[in-house]
Amino acid sequence: MTDATVYYHQDLSVDQQLALRTAAVRLAREFDGTCGTETIERFLHTSFDQFASLSSVPNFLPLLAERFARQRLHALARVEGKHRDGKPVVLFLCTHNAGRSQIALGWFTHLTGNRAVAWSGGSEPGTEVNPAAVAAMAERGIDITDEYPKPWTDEVVRAADVVITMGCGDACPVFPGTRYENWVLDDPAGWDLDGIRPLRDEIERRVRGLIDQLAIPAN
Incomplete structure (x- = not known):
């Protein structure tokens, strides 16, 4: 690692550098033999920069x-x-990556396992996952408390076989060979638990349909 990497920047705290x-x-x-040191440093650097403008908890920035x-x-x-x-x-993409896409991710992961x-990801990531979405999923035995709003990047979109968009419109880049599908669903920002339950159940229905289309055995 060279002194040009992100953790030597003077505007970072000693704890952040470490x-x-x-x-x-x-x-x-972890990526020895797969990705070079320069690529790893660049991805860590740019990922840190992306979260630095979003997170209100500086101590969590290196982890994110x-x-x-x-x-x-x-x-x-x-x-x-x-x-x-x-x-x-x-x-799964939406605007803030704090409600719809996180619920969809939770259902898909729960139903397909490994x-x-x-x-x-989100076109305009929020600062936290909607607490009502977390509570609604917890009612169904699905824990999404470890999830966090994040942007998307070209390599993430290019690596996907299927991209599900929910309200992010033309912001999502389009790559040949990738299947795109738009789910028209209201943004639950500001909704309470009672309001978000029907959305949770509708997303479950759509995710189950997607899993069937992809011929993935569901739990």
């Missing part, structure tokens, strides 16, 4: 940056043909 240095080492070990960089590196490996596990990849890969 956390990012440790994250870079972990990612380098590492998690998002890891997802992006996995996506890049798929795009470049360096990771072939045969699992279909579905990407038989498929699911990611989510």
